[in-house]
Amino acid sequence: MDWRQVVAANLRRIRRERGFSQESLAFEADINRTYISKLEKGATWAGLEILVKLSTVLQVEPADFLQRPAKKSGRKS
Structure with a gap:
């Protein structure tokens, strides 16, 4: 998973958890x-200034957008 996809998945997940639509998040973060x-599609890179704006509105640390998802075990016991 490339870093754009990591940021995309985390942004989408956090936004939904916090109850924001894309439109309301965009408005609040200007x-x-x-x-x-x-x-959220991973179609573009996010600069630090944008990550800080988003993290401020979503009340998370900017680094939260860069957390790789936990690896899922593909084996069944």
Whole structure:
């Protein structure tokens, strides 16, 4: 999974957990909604300034967007 996909998955998950739509998050963070959509699709890179704006609104640390998902075991016991 490349880093854009890691940020995309985390942003989408955290946004939904916090109950924000893309539109409401964009408004609160003063970011264009289509840019949020591109971030969540992994279609573009997020700069540090954007990550800080998003983390402030979502009340998480910027580093939370860079956490790789836990590896799932493919084996059955």
